Amino acid sequence: MIYSHAPINFVFNKNSDNFFVEEIPLYRFEHTGNWLMLKIRKKDLTTPQMIDILSKKTGIKRNEIGYAGLKDKDGLTIQWISVPRIYRDEINSFEDKKIKILEQDLHRNKLKIGHLKGNKFFVRLKKVLPSDAKRIERVLIDIKKLGIPNFFGYQRFGKEDNIQQAKEIIEGKRFVKNRRLEKFLISAYQSKLFNEWLMERIKLSNLFELSDKELLSLGYEKELIKFIKKQKHPFKLLPGDVMSHYPMGRLFYLENFEDTERFYKKDISPTGLMPGKKAMRARDRAREIEEKYDELLPANGDRRITWIFPEIIDKKYIKDKAWYEFSFILPKGSYATVLIEILKGNINALA
Structure with a gap:
């Protein structure tokens, strides 16, 4: 039976303490060109909300800002965006308590939807008993070996x-x-x-x-x-x-x-x-x-x-805190929340 295990008990709160996602670009940037590529870290904001703030504080028009994918509000997320190179001074003076520019690069083309390879996730589950930690471990082994259904979240x-x-x-x-x-x-x-x-x-x-x-x-x-x-x-x-x-x-x-x-x-x-x-x-x-x-x-x-076929990068159980932490990579368009529901034993709730 496909992921028909009994429910596993844990608590997952999708917020910036327990959920982190980083976009994996589709290609390397060329270090030259008319588009400034910005690696952005945002907290508790959707991608459109982040773009609105950036636009209002720098004067860059919303339609001049390119991005490869939409990221959720709940959590800490890192993604790349593109703006015309002529706004470099405005970008260098930009400040916001929920948005930080981590890196800059140059490229010949504007970023467009779909221009990403996938996403890397970090998830922290709480209130995990040792017996449930062992069950999580076994299901993650199955996920790594067999993959998961690609439901929409x-x-x-x-x-x-x-x-x-x-x-x-x-x-x-x-x-x-x-x-x-x-x-x-x-x-x-x-x-x-x-x-x-x-x-x-x-x-x-x-x-x-x-x-x-x-x-x-x-x-x-x-x-x-x-x-x-x-x-x-x-x-x-x-x-x-x-x-x-x-x-x-x-x-x-x-x-x-x-x-x-x-x-x-x-x-x-x-x-x-x-x-x-x-x-x-x-x-x-x-x-x-x-x-x-x-x-x-x-x-x-x-x-x-x-x-x-998710790539499970790292996993560990922190017994004294009753936390289970793991990192994984999904292809673009796939949902980490689906993997978590499958892990929990809630596959039938996905459709």
Whole structure:
């Protein structure tokens, strides 16, 4: 069963004492050019809030400031931003109690969304008993070996009624003047469908732990049972799945058993549909499940890596404080809070 362990008791407060994230740039800067690259440390601010403060105090227009990814408010975060080089004097005189400029560099291009390789996280869990520390250790070993499902975290969905608003937009019952807000709402709805599809695939993978006889009685063909049961990874691939080189790369269809071995070795990963126009669709048995979540949406679609392989860098239990601390790296677009929920034993709460 995929991460179906009994709940592990610990307390996680997502704040600047217990949660730290540092962006990993996609490329090295060239040390020359018209764009000033700034390594920013911010505390208890969202990325847009940080940009607003920087803009007001320096006179740099918001649309002149580039960034690779949005970082949460809760926690201590480090990320790179870009501003035109002509503002170097204003940057050098900038001061704020929640924002600190750690480094400066130069580059030929402005930073854009997606221009990051991934994120490095530090997490501190509290009120961890020695018995629970051992269980955390065992689950982290599994996570390092097998990876985790790439669910969207709660941050993706915003306010509670956003999904309902998105549904009304899609059905033509609601008109939103703000195009950026409309795009965000529809994106949240796409993410919801992805999460629901991924949960069904996990349940299907767990189902195939039944005996051949039980699976045959449920209507599964002998050939499919054999194909799935031979796979080493607990997340089972289906004929017609759309695969991707990991962590990013070209898309292609799963067509042979050798590709399941490549998935187990972390060379490739399956992808899930973000419904919409122009997106590649699965085939065969994989499509039979996917099409249930493939709604007609007024937006372009995409595919998202379904399964990620976190790199666990460091971990330790501090017994006298009842703390468990660990550091790890996730690819861009993946959520540390999802890993923490899986660790806690709350995988079913993710969709």
